[in-house]
Amino acid sequence: MLKKIALVAAVAASFAAVHSVDALAASKGTIAILVNALDNPYYAAEARGADTEAKKLGYDTIVLSHGEDVNKQNELVNLVIGKGVKGIILDNADSNSSVATVRTAQEKKVPVVLINREIPKDGIAIAQLSHNNLQAGTEVAQKFVEAIGEKGEYVELTCNQADKNCVTRSQAFHQVLDQYPDLKMVARQDAKGALLPGKQAMDSILQEHPNIKGVICGNGPVALGAIASLESAGKKDVVVMGIDGSNDERDSLMQGKLKASVMLQAQGLAIHGVDLLNKYITTGKTGEPERQLTRGILITKDNASHVKDFYYNK
Amino acid sequence: MVFSPSVARFALVVVALVSVAGCHVVTDTELAQIRSQGQHQGPDPEKILNEQLIPYADKNARPAAQVIGAAGQNFDNACKEYGFRQSAAFPCNFWIRVQGKVIKVDTSSRVGKVFVDVTPASGGEPVHVALETGPVVIGTGVRDGFPGVKYSDFDDQTRFAVFGQDLNKLVVARAQKSLKPKVGDTVDVAAVFSSWSEPTGEIRAIPVTWK
Numbered sequence: 339m340l341k342k343i344a345l346v347a348a349v350a351a352s353f354a355a356v357h358s359v360d361a362l363a364a365s366k367g368t369i370a371i372l373v374n375a376l377d378n379p380y381y382a383a384e385a386r387g388a389d390t391e392a393k394k395l396g397y398d399t400i401v402l403s404h405g406e407d408v409n410k411q412n413e414l415v416n417l418v419i420g421k422g423v424k425g426i427i428l429d430n431a432d433s434n435s436s437v438a439t440v441r442t443a444q445e446k447k448v449p450v451v452l453i454n455r456e457i458p459k460d461g462i463a464i465a466q467l468s469h470n471n472l473q474a475g476t477e478v479a480q481k482f483v484e485a486i487g488e489k490g491e492y493v494e495l496t497c498n499q500a501d502k503n504c505v506t507r508s509q510a511f512h513q514v515l516d517q518y519p520d521l522k523m524v525a526r527q528d529a530k531g532a533l534l535p536g537k538q539a540m541d542s543i544l545q546e547h548p549n550i551k552g553v554i555c556g557n558g559p560v561a562l563g564a565i566a567s568l569e570s571a572g573k574k575d576v577v578v579m580g581i582d583g584s585n586d587e588r589d590s591l592m593q594g595k596l597k598a599s600v601m602l603q604a605q606g607l608a609i610h611g612v613d614l615l616n617k618y619i620t621t622g623k624t625g626e627p628e629r630q631l632t633r634g635i636l637i638t639k640d641n642a643s644h645v646k647d648f649y650y651n652k
Numbered sequence: 653m654v655f656s657p658s659v660a661r662f663a664l665v666v667v668a669l670v671s672v673a674g675c676h677v678v679t680d681t682e683l684a685q686i687r688s689q690g691q692h693q694g695p696d697p698e699k700i701l702n703e704q705l706i707p708y709a710d711k712n713a714r715p716a717a718q719v720i721g722a723a724g725q726n727f728d729n730a731c732k733e734y735g736f737r738q739s740a741a742f743p744c745n746f747w748i749r750v751q752g753k754v755i756k757v758d759t760s761s762r763v764g765k766v767f768v769d770v771t772p773a774s775g776g777e778p779v780h781v782a783l784e785t786g787p788v789v790i791g792t793g794v795r796d797g798f799p800g801v802k803y804s805d806f807d808d809q810t811r812f813a814v815f816g817q818d819l820n821k822l823v824v825a826r827a828q829k830s831l832k833p834k835v836g837d838t839v840d841v842a843a844v845f846s847s848w849s850e851p852t853g854e855i856r857a858i859p860v861t862w863k
Contacts, residue, residue, distance in 0.1 A: 456807075458807075458808075460807060468809075470741045470742075470809070471809055472809050472810075472812070472813045473741065473742075476791070476792075480790055488761060488762055505810075506809050506810055506813075509810055509813065510813065513813060513817055517762060517787065517788045518762055518788070627804055628804075629803065629804055629807055630739065630741070631739065631741035631742075631803060631809075632740070632741050633740065633741045633742070633848075
């Protein structure tokens with residue numbers, strides 16, 4: 339109950355702030371932007387991209403975090419609907435469980451654009467924009483084979499097997515790597531998508547498999563965790579690759595520690611989501627397919643300097 | 653009111669039986685089917701390859717030297733004129749006709765390659781094309797170069813990927829069965845090569861059909 343009161347208070351405070359601004363500028367209404375955790379660089383970039391674009395188009399915004407908690411997400415969606423938002427940009431907390439949440443908004447005539455994570459239902463969100471995780475995974479895996487060769491031992495650290503995007507990336511890795519029978523995956527562990535579990539997983543795997551040639555990781559923080567572990571073990575020649583493309587990964591690439599990553603265009607995805615939402619609010623349709631994929635960009639030492647806040651400067 | 657343990661146990665059994673009578677226990681397979689209701693399963697890869705994709709490749713493949721030359725000059729224009737791109741999430745896929753002499757066959761890698769020298773119709777230096785003959789072929793150009801199949805036919809990245817992989821396996825099986833060129837042979841192959849931007853380095857293409 340206390341949690342609910344706190345949520346209501348947070349949303350109400352955000353609206354109060356927003357509507358004081360209303361007096362100064364004629365707003366087209368408010369768009370709610372709901373993402374996972376704002377202290378994570380990926381989600382922060384996503385929220386920033388959506389927020390900037392919405393303001394540019396004349397909307398007020400309210401940016402909230404559900405912390406990957408489905409119940410909190412439902413409460414926040416209901417609260418912002420109650421406050422009369424024009425639409426919602428949502429990076430959902432869980433693909434399957436979020437179907438009901440999106441349907442609730444649809445029934446209340448509040449359009450929802452899903453970014454990053456899709457849901458397994460068509461026709462209830464006005465758009466579902468996700469990263470082409472398979473393309474990202476296969477490009478990294480191909481680079482991985484080029485770097486370590488077609489034979490030898492390697493390790494896979496998955497990002498979070500409860501997250502469909504992570505599952506898809508792992509499948510993409512194996513679509514490539516499993517075609518090389520002399521490449522042996524000697525260990526596979528879920529590192530929960532974070533740096534510390536990545537390091538801990540690598541620490542324990544290294545005890546048993548000291549002769550690995552490479553580590554392929556489901557996301558950037560896990561890759562950086564693996565690098566930290568390998569560095570402390572004095573194994574600087576082990577090839578590590580990941581997916582995400584954060585500024586930390588960029589720096590590691592430029593230092594020659596991380597060998598390759600795929601930058602997910604978090605800001606680009608969010609900006610496109612806001613554009614579609616605006617089009618729907620103003621014309622009643624987006625004019626584009628509901629499900630759309632966005633490519634990831636392969637990053638190596640050669641082009642890492644182009645990366646900033648999940649945006650690729652050409 | 654206090655019940656004896658035996659009465660309470662009996663009541664529990666009755667409640668349990670009544671509850672179960674209203675339920676239908678589903679198998680894992682049924683559960684997967686229920687969860688996937690309303691989702692698109694996508695077409696059959698073998699049927700698509702044989703009935704649509706091979707004729708499409710044969711009809712749309714343009715002379716390799718001409719396409720590669722155009723892609724090197726103005727990639728976006730070349731993509732519009734000779735290529736197919738599903739959306740910005742995919743590379744541009746060019747169907748090329750590779751007619752020329754085999755100069756090298758490299759099977760040292762799982763990505764087996766047949767190198768062909770293609771002489772431009774207008775003369776000049778030959779263009780080198782590496783045909784990937786497997787057992788591993790890189791990328792999903794066969795799937796993504798065919799406009800008859802779209803991501804929205806699947807609505808699931810995994811199923812879309814499996815479809816692409818199945819197409820690759822079918823194409824490799826065909827190549828390993830009937831496309832076995834030796835150095836010095838002349839080939840006439842319709843193949844697809846994929847690129848995000850102006851091609852640099854080796855032009856690698858996946859052969860789909862040949863004469």
